[in-house]
Amino acid sequence: MKFTHTFLASQDVFFIQSSTQDVPSIEDRHRDTGTENYFQGNLLRQRWRDSHHPGSSHPGTHSSDSNNSNMEDEEQEPGRRAFTLHLGQALRTRQLVIDFDGERPIPRLREPLDLFAIPSTPFQGVRWPIEYEVFKEAIHHIEWDPPDPEPFYQPTGHERAPMPIGEEKGNVVYCIDPGTKTSYFTYSRVGGSRGPIKSSTSCAMHQDKSTLAFESRFESGNLQKAVQVGVHDYELTLRTDMYTTKHTQWFYFRVRNMKAGVTYRFTIVNLMKASSLYCLGMRPLLYSERAAWEKGEGWRRTGSNIRYYRNQHHQAEQDNNTTTNTKSLHSLTWTGQFPYDFDTCYLAHCYPYTYSHLQRYLSRLTSNSATGAYCKLRVLCRSLAGNAVHVLTVTSPGGGWMDRSAKRAVVVTARVHPGETNSSWMMQGFLDFLLGESDDARLLRETFVFKVVPMLNPDGVVVGNYRCSLAGRDLNRNYNTLLRDSFPCVWHTRNMVKRLMAERDVVLYCDFHGHSRKNNVFMYGCTNSDDATQRLHERVFPLMMSKNANDKFSFRSCKFRVHQSKEGTGRVVMWRLGIRNSYTMESTFGGSTLGNRKGTHFTTRDLKSLGYYLCDTLLDYCDPDPTKTSHCLAELRAMLRQELRERLGREVDSDGSLSVSISDIESSTSGSNSTESDGLPVHLLNRIDEQRQVKKKHLRSGKERNRLRQERVRNVDPKVLHRNIKNIDPVLPTEDMVKVRIQEKTVAVVREKKKREVPFVVKVSRQTGRSWIPHPTTRIGVIGHVTLWQEEESEKNEYLDAVRAAYLRTQPPVTAVQQRGFSVPVPTSKIRVHTTPIQQQPMPFSPDHRSHAGMRGGLERRNRVGRMNGTILT
Structure with a gap:
């Protein structure tokens, strides 16, 4: 007999447990869980015996021996208790379990944490892909074995091999969503789809009272479609494995609304294996709920006129949305009868185990x-x-x-x-x-x-x-x-x-x-x-x-x-x-x-x-x-x-040794x-395919990048200049006002020289390796370029005289508001000029230029305004 006492090292607590069950089983069951540490001692073992069998002693011992052993254990127990407390303080872990073999401690590791114990609560619900429609009702089949072994079907050689007709000539009586709205699994929930269960007969052309009612939206069911091609003949299509186009062999579905004694024919038209046990006499399985309730009978072998054969249909197998090859399809056909009218029956490839x-x-x-x-x-x-x-x-x-x-x-x-x-x-x-x-x-x-x-x-x-x-x-x-x-x-x-x-x-x-x-x-x-x-x-x-x-x-x-x-x-x-x-x-x-x-x-x-x-x-x-x-x-x-x-x-040697391998003959x-x-x-394959479908960025040459920059300048520059001029402060220095107005008039002249100046600018840009893109400024957009002024001095003076004369002729009389320092912003021209920047500097004026009488008055009025800012024009 053994008695176990445990302690939790992290809490430094010593516990004593007792039980009326078989003690070795309790000890080992708790030790296997790896949640507690165990120690053994003669004193505790004796106390357990005394508490369950008062007055009894261990066979072959005397009371004096017991008293001596008790005194020894009492002397040893403080040391064990101290060892326990120190162990909990020193290790600070639950991963180490200590067993005692007499006085010798034997450490061992707990079992891995990823193997966590199942709680005492009921098992969790079954999780389905989120797009899968599932009926909530649970399906139970009784376990039953026929009293006598069920024989194979013996082919006669006259079994029919009906070719698929399809829904074009038949009546679709059952059709469901395949449950693969996406090409790969995303996430799941208990019970499958959140929405209501859709009708499986919504696509039927007409529904007679004698038509069989099919269903497979339950656990392990996989019927995709049923087409009525005769009064009692049905073509069945199985759903392939989810997120694939392959593997149709297993089938399991429910049938209702049948008539007893009527011979029905079922033909599965999309099986993919070239050979099957149905060719060797295997028969499908039938389960009747009424027979289970009334007679206690479960799954039985059923069917006659069974034939497995190749049909004329083919299916393209796909892998990651790419067609790999085309595979011939095969059909399984059989006839059978149901034992009761309006029963609920199930047909399956093998005994279901969900x-x-x-x-x-x-x-x-x-x-x-x-x-x-x-x-x-x-x-x-x-x-x-x-x-x-x-x-x-x-x-x-x-x-x-x-x-x-x-x-x-x-x-x-x-x-x-x-x-x-x-x-x-x-x-x-x-x-x-x-x-x-x-x-x-x-x-x-x-x-x-x-x-x-x-x-x-x-x-x-x-x-x-x-x-x-x-x-x-x-x-x-x-x-x-x-x-x-x-x-x-x-x-x-x-x-x-x-x-x-x-x-x-x-x-x-x-x-x-x-x-x-x-x-x-x-x-x-x-x-x-x-x-x-x-x-x-x-x-x-x-x-x-x-x-x-x-x-x-x-x-x-x-x-x-x-x-x-x-x-x-x-x-x-x-x-x-x-x-x-x-x-x-x-x-x-x-x-x-x-x-x-x-x-x-x-x-x-x-x-x-x-x-x-x-x-x-x-x-x-x-x-x-x-x-x-x-x-x-x-x-x-x-x-x-x-x-x-x-x-x-x-012949071979006595030991069977040859130069060939044993497995070579297999x-x-x-x-x-x-x-x-x-x-x-x-x-993962779909993610790779999605990444491949992303359009790669086109790498442009330097010449093409320069051309695109110039196009952006033509499209963006006027808006930037217009925005900058509109944002000019209402109070501007007189010199700044002059520069803005000169800029407006300069654009028209530069436009006339565009054909002559642009080739030279392009030449400079080729030498420097990149063209200039003007940056927006908070004040005045600079339009000057050093190459534009590589003309003779006479042409420059003539140009400046014309600008000055045009400017002064268009000036209105100075108002009182302007004299007090206020100015109205002047809009700039929207003509775009391709230039490179130079440092901003005042526009030069020739001192030898003589103004006419109309110009004199304009200068005097401007000087009166300029004195307030410290700038006088001559």
């Missing part, structure tokens, strides 16, 4: 106090839309700190591809077994530390995607990414595994998937051809799995070749990190071709049983007795020799083209 379903399942786990002792539920990160990506840590709390640190780890993930719902059913079966009360489950929890991520792509699951996240990319091609904000789910998963590997050995990594072109269950692994000592060891675990689930798991379908196109997958990235047993376990959408289950579909019970078999195989693989592993290696060598003999046509059977959704996230 994000809300996962939240309900995890809520049941957290509410169970029994599983709470060895299972912790936390949030690994938030998805692009803000939905929580959960991670579970499962391990037994028993043993000391050294025993727990010696445990090896197992990492299991699922649902990186949202349309592969069978992987979630396998994950649920795995967790059901691991958290159960069986002896094997207890042994697994005592031996390993399990890190489980049940849903890696919640955003894609919510919106009904088949393969991509809201970044428009396949997450299982981006485990090596550095873009944490664009691919948070896989980035944090890889980071978690790296931290885990730094603490302990990871014995197994397994990622659950679904496969759309092969039956049975199988694994993809990684072969290390460089290490001869580990030859064939990566095939031992799949071989053991095939022996435990011999009617479902096919070892011959397993592949171990590492292709360059798969370097970004979780399987290869974890293998590169150092996990030797790194696999993806692929479960078919169809069924089994093995043993007594040959030719039958898988049910949810079959899928969950694969999780049980994985746990059982893990115990066999890690058995301390190496007998099973040795037998498997010997069998693998014999199988390899036989396969090489059949393919190469010659072929790839990937379920999807790995290059279709690889690359940068869509929103």
Whole structure:
């Protein structure tokens, strides 16, 4: 029996806790949360026993021994208390947790802060892209398995292959907004779009009472359009993965207003894969709410006259608004009947498993106090839309700190591809077994530390995607990414595994998937051809799995070749990190071709049983007795020799060694083209495209810049001069008034000489390298240029005489207001002259010039005004 007492270092407080539950479980559960420090002491342990069992003593001890131990503990307790207080004052941190092994303190670090515990409040609502319309009603399906296995459909060879007619000749009875008003994801909210739900039948030409009513605006639904092309025939168009033009395989929608006993035909016209399990006898799924209510029946296989074929339509695939290639489309057609009139039914590609379903399942786990002792539920990160990506840590709390640190780890993930719902059913079966009360489950929890991520792509699951996240990319091609904000789910998963590997050995990594072109269950692994000592060891675990689930798991379908196109997958990235047993376990959408289950579909019970078999195989693989592993290696060598003999046509050595690699004889059977959704996230590509569309600034030559400057001078200069003259103070010196009036008359003369003077000015501007742009002044605009006065002296005097005479002739009589010093601003001419600036100086007058009689009076009047300013004209 152990008793724990904790203290908060930052507050220097010592707490004592007691509980009636199993003490080791409480101790380890609190230690795993990393929120408190724990200490052990004989005195406290004895006090706990006394408080719960008065008068009892530990077996094999006497009261005197107890008294002695109590006295010793009382002597030691002040020292421990002082150590506790000093530790809290010195460290000032919550990141260090102290365990005591007797008297020896053992420090350890808390778990990372990004793994915060889920509160006891209900799970948060599901977040959708803001432009997506969603019905508020929740959809629940009961879990039920048929009493007998459901057989494959047997083709007759006479199945019809109707070609698409389209809405031109048909009646559109269902059509919704694709939910991608923008070319990339922007933001999200709980419940999707804020506005009211639009009618899905507003585009219908006519709506009969016998027309089926379709709907898919709920979680994981993805029907885009339904066109009635016959009385009971309907063409269906699936929505592609959001923000892409690809990936149409998964379907899930609701049907109402049906008639029982009537044969309806459904044809999906925009499937993109060239082959499908429907060619091998797979049948769609049907769920009736009335049958679930009255009979307790759930999903059933349905349909006849099933055919998967290529139609005459093509679709242009686009990447970042650029058409890359044109892809042929395929159709899936089948006929079926509904069991009841006016029922509510659902049709699906595989058993749905929504994000809300996962939240309900995890809520049941957290509410169970029994599983709470060895299972912790936390949030690994938030998805692009803000939905929580959960991670579970499962391990037994028993043993000391050294025993727990010696445990090896197992990492299991699922649902990186949202349309592969069978992987979630396998994950649920795995967790059901691991958290159960069986002896094997207890042994697994005592031996390993399990890190489980049940849903890696919640955003894609919510919106009904088949393969991509809201970044428009396949997450299982981006485990090596550095873009944490664009691919948070896989980035944090890889980071978690790296931290885990730094603490302990990871014995197994397994990622659950679904496969759309092969039956049975199988694994993809990684072969290390460089290490001869580990030859064939990566095939031992799949071989053991095939022996435990011999009617479902096919070892011959397993592949171990590492292709360059798969370097970004979780399987290869974890293998590169150092996990030797790194696999993806692929479960078919169809069924089994093995043993007594040959030719039958898988049910949810079959899928969950694969999780049980994985746990059982893990115990066999890690058995301390190496007998099973040795037998498997010997069998693998014999199988390899036989396969090489059949393919190469010659005998091999006894050890199976050849000059060829083992993986060279394997072929790839990937379920999807790995290059279709690889690359940068869509929103980054759109930003790059927007930047490319911005018009580049044209770089002009010096000659062109000079020409533009001169044009600006012609357009701007007169306005500047006019503004400056209007702003002249009403009281001006007499000399300034004279300069303004002279400037007005000078412009007219300069205009006459423009043709002769401008070439000379241009020549000067070429020599200096730039032309002059006049600057606005607060007083008088200067129009002089030194080159304009490179004339003979006689021409200059003649010019000045003419200016003076013209000026004096136009002067009005001086008023009393002007004599007191007031002047009216004189507007300047709007004639533009291209000149360069010179220093402002008074206009020179010739002393030899004689004025006529009319001019004399003008000068005398001006001198009377000028005396007030100290300026006299002669």
